[in-house]
Amino acid sequence: MELNYIKGSREEFFNFVDSIGLYGKVGIVSHIDLDGLASAVFLEEILKEKGIKIDYIDFTDIRKDMVKEISVKLKEKGITKVFFCDLGIDSIDFEGFKELREEMDVFLIDHHPMNEEVKNWNNIIKTDSQDCSAMTCFFLGEGIIDSEKWTWLNCAAIFSDFSYKEKKNLEYLQSVYPDVNYENISSTTPGINSRIIASGLVYYQGNEKYVYDLVKERNLEKLKEVHQIIEDEVDRLVNEFGEKSKFYQERKLYFYEIDTKFNLVSAITTLVSKMKPEYTFVFMQRWKGILKFSARNQSGSVDVGALMKKCVDGLSDASGGGHKMAGSSKIQEKDKEIFMKRLLE
Ligand SMILES: [Mn+2]
Structure with missing residues (x-):
């Protein structure tokens, strides 16, 4: 090719x-x-x-x-x-x-x-x-x-x-x-x-x-055995999205903090975001003492890679970036407020 x-x-x-x-x-x-x-x-x-x-x-x-x-x-x-x-x-x-x-x-x-x-x-x-x-x-x-x-x-x-x-x-x-x-x-x-x-x-x-x-x-x-365990956890987290997420109408943005012992924030964001391609999804997970975010916009109407980069700009021990339709970032717990403020601006 x-x-x-x-x-x-x-x-x-x-x-x-x-x-x-x-x-x-x-x-x-x-x-x-x-x-x-x-x-x-x-x-x-x-x-x-x-x-x-x-x-x-x-x-x-x-x-x-x-x-x-x-x-x-x-x-x-x-x-x-x-x-x-x-x-x-x-x-x-x-x-x-x-x-x-x-x-x-x-x-x-x-x-x-x-x-x-x-x-x-x-x-x-x-x-x-x-x-x-x-x-x-x-x-x-x-x-x-x-x-x-x-x-x-x-x-x-x-x-x-x-x-x-x-x-x-x-x-x-x-x-x-x-x-x-x-x-x-x-x-x-x-x-x-x-x-x-x-x-x-x-x-x-x-x-x-x-x-x-x-x-x-x-x-x-061998991987199929653990696949079932992960799929069950994924199902639970996707099912809880409706009840536990926050919707910001003016930004067409969903925010959802997932709570799980597996590192699943990226997978869950991908799955849920497919349901509404026009919307932006930013999901968060606490992971090994830091906050991890995953962002998706399946239609590309918002560049979420650039959005993640903007949200972490200048923060210490933070990183963020990615593609137009899929991005991610990591920050310190203490910077959550700044991050959220920028996200919703
Ligand atoms: Mn790749």
Whole structure:
């Protein structure tokens, strides 16, 4: 498939891969969601076919100092070449990214909004927000990755990142699963596979490598067991939305604080927001001493990535941003009032 590269190219990617050589020590750092996990699977497949061994693999949440934190581990392991996937590190941790690029060879594959401050765009692939990173990695590996073995995972990732909202991507899904359409997609094979893996990532949070290994073995049976537990919790939280949410008429905005021991704010926001595409949904969860927010506007009438960025501007130990239709942020409890005031302005 033709991908729309905003920055970088297939050629640049393979030049980087070919530069690894015999003595390069290679790391992959990817996002903890399904898109990130699938990106890492495809990248590893490409490198394996090229005879390159992966020395380090890690998954991270999007947070302010993510590159700074991971670079410590990368240096400890003696990594000399590292791939980052599905992580907008150029925007979220500009300083950490810049420093790391001075110390080792970094290649970034991403589809989050670009940071215009970046001057050196070498070894960076940026695609449209609509084209998830897994898709990019999969099609970079066209002719290299065994498509019979991995197309299902690419399709699941396209579902999980809303990439099917782009006509060409929906058509691609339909070329694999002819019965899929815009309305029934969550209950079709790519939708179900995506939800099973997403449940696994929620249940085993902090141990994403375990889920990654199961997916690499294409063993979803183990994940189906925890999927039921997560689905029940999701049902409960979705059912409580009506009663526990607050609606702000003039902003066409729903606010809902969810209370659960699983990290589910993103999943619940996605599910509920599909019911009313024209509205904005900002959901909150207390998680490990901080406040996590997820924002959706399925019609794109409000840019919720920009909204999250605006709400956290200048707050200490806070981060926020994302795509037009899906964004997130994290703040300290003490800043809740400021955050809410900005949100409703
Ligand atoms: Mn993504």
